Amino acid sequence: MTAVVDKSVGLAEEEAADTPTTRRWRSRLLRGISVLAAVGLWQLLTAHDVRIWLRFDTLPAVTDVLAAFGAQLRGDLFYLDLAQSLLRILTGFGLAAVIGVIVGVALGRSSMAADTIGPLAELARPIPAIAVVPVAILLFPSDEAGIVFITFVAAFFPIMVSTRHAVRALPTLWEDSVRTLGGSRWDVLARVVLPGILPGVFSGLSVGLGVAWICVISAEMISGRLGVGYRTWQAYTIVDYPGVFVGMITIGVLGFVTSGAVELLGRRVTRWLPRGEEQR
Incomplete structure (x- = not known):
């Protein structure tokens, strides 16, 4: 019975922590990371003149x-x-x-x-x-x-x-x-x-x-x-x-x-x- 109560309290605390504001900031963070990852990949491929079918060595x-x-x-x-x-x-x-x-x-x-x-x-x-x-x-x-x-x-x-x-x-x-x-x-x-x-x-x-x-x-x-x-x-x-x-x-x-x-x-x-x- 105590374990069930502790589990219920834990779920309630997790739901309380996952507020709309938290979800919104998490979404913005993920979007920013995805853009930075794409820019970093672009720099990596062009700086090392990678040519794997696509010719990244010709791009700035x-x-x-x-x-x-x-x-x-x-x-x-x-x-x-x-x-x-x-x-x-x-x-x-x-x-x-x-x-x-x-x-x-x-x-x-x-x-x-x-x-x-x-x-x-x-x-x-x-x-x-x-x-x-x-x-x-x-x-x-x-x-x-x-x-x-x-x-x-x-x-x-x-x-x-x-x-x-x-x-x-x-x-x-x-x-x-x-x-x-x-x-x-x-x-x-x-x-x-x-x-x-x-x-x-x-x-x-x-x-x-x-x-x-x-x-x-x-x-x-x-x-x-x-x-x-x-x-x-x-x-x-x-x-x-x-x-x-x-x-x-x-x-x-x-x-x-x-x-x-x-x-x-x-x-x-x-x-x-x-x-x-x-x-x-």
Whole structure:
């Protein structure tokens, strides 16, 4: 009996020690270790000119990339490229977020919109956004507007499709309840549809932002004059491989930060959702 009691007390103490804060810090520690391990492996393989099918002896070492990164951070051009890429992504993605949600709600709620806009959206959706570059060059008078348009197209369809699916997945009982209480169509939209689709909308925003980053960098490489993508491609053309890796790392950090911001906003807006499993 004493052994059973001692075991129960030990389990209780272990569960008390394993608090959400502890789990969160443990998760952050593991993530940091995984990144450092990858960087250490990169340095090890490149510093020793390892060639096992993959030719690590041709890649710049971590120390070379850090030196190139430090040189760029001391100049003004790096920050100008950074601001230009952020301006393009925020403009294109912002327009896609607003228009994509509106069109998605219309397609999910209106049979007229589904019959008129729906076929056009489904025909255009499989076309890669980067394939729109020639059209953007012909359609817009400046490269800047064309890059923003490509970014908009890239983010629009994931947001629109996710919103449409979220609208169609709403239980009809919710709408019937509001209408039974005398609510109008706008009451249903404001009290049922918009709050109910928020998880799906933010899922589409997260996916759309990732696709938008891919396309804005590609568009900058093809027709840009400034931006992280343009500078990365320019470094490649002059055989500045450390500069190429600086651009790649910068793109990764920008995508990570912006995606994290969208996910954080989504958690704040949808904090009413149960997240017991997510915190474990």
